[in-house]
Amino acid sequence: MLLKTFFPFGLSVSWQHAAQLQCKNEELSTWLLDTGSLTERLEAISTQFSVELLGQGKLPLDRSEKLLLNSEDTEQWQIREVILYGDGVPWVFARSVLPVELCSTSLANLGNKPLGKRIFNDPSFLRSEFEVGELKTHPLTQRSSNDQTLYARRSLFTFDGSSVLVAEAFLPDCPCYKTRFD
Numbered sequence: 001m002l003l004k005t006f007f008p009f010g011l012s013v014s015w016q017h018a019a020q021l022q023c024k025n026e027e028l029s030t031w032l033l034d035t036g037s038l039t040e041r042l043e044a045i046s047t048q049f050s051v052e053l054l055g056q057g058k059l060p061l062d063r064s065e066k067l068l069l070n071s072e073d074t075e076q077w078q079i080r081e082v083i084l085y086g087d088g089v090p091w092v093f094a095r096s097v098l099p100v101e102l103c104s105t106s107l108a109n110l111g112n113k114p115l116g117k118r119i120f121n122d123p124s125f126l127r128s129e130f131e132v133g134e135l136k137t138h139p140l141t142q143r144s145s146n147d148q149t150l151y152a153r154r155s156l157f158t159f160d161g162s163s164v165l166v167a168e169a170f171l172p173d174c175p176c177y178k179t180r181f182d
């Protein structure tokens with residue numbers, strides 16, 4: 001199935017501050033609140049990590065993105081959506097809002113290369129606190145077992161006066177849902 005034809009997928013989450021997270025699964029909490037690079041964490045537990053670019057381009061922000069970025073201007077931003085795979089299994093859906101000025105400089109020509117490699121290799125990017133939430137229905141999670149609650153997180157990276165919003169939804173097969181006893 002050509003997932004790119006469905007771009008943009010969007011991401012529907014009721015975001016809340018991480019301090020209000022009610023998650024009984026300790027392992028999952030460490031994933032949701034990990035301030036390091038998610039790419040590096042997934043690379044460390046897979047033999048073959050890959051990024052599938054679903055699409056990137058100037059598109060309207062959703063309501064919660066507009067509120068957080070305090071912007072209505074569609075000319076100012078690019079939306080980037082990807083799936084991160086570990087050993088061929090879809091583990092994370094990520095939707096990022098990138099300032100157009102960075103798309104031709106420090107974030108130029110990303111393609112299927114992970115955004116995290118740029119952001120975490122540049123100390124100028126400063127990360128905000130996380131917001132977290134339960135993932136409502138999403139095209140990429142239809143086959144999860146009905147009772148599996150899926151989670152997402154997002155944070156802002158500020159860089160030289162610009163803001164990059166990165167939201168990551170942990171898909172059903174992501175190792176973050178595996179308890180130590182699985």
Ligand SMILES: C=C(O[C@@H]1C=C(C(=O)O)C=C[C@H]1O)C(=O)O
Binds near residue numbers: 051080094095117
């Ligand atoms: C911010 C990171 O980059 C990852 C890669 C992304 C991409 O390539 O678009 C988006 C979100 C992240 O899961 C990270 O590795 O922590």
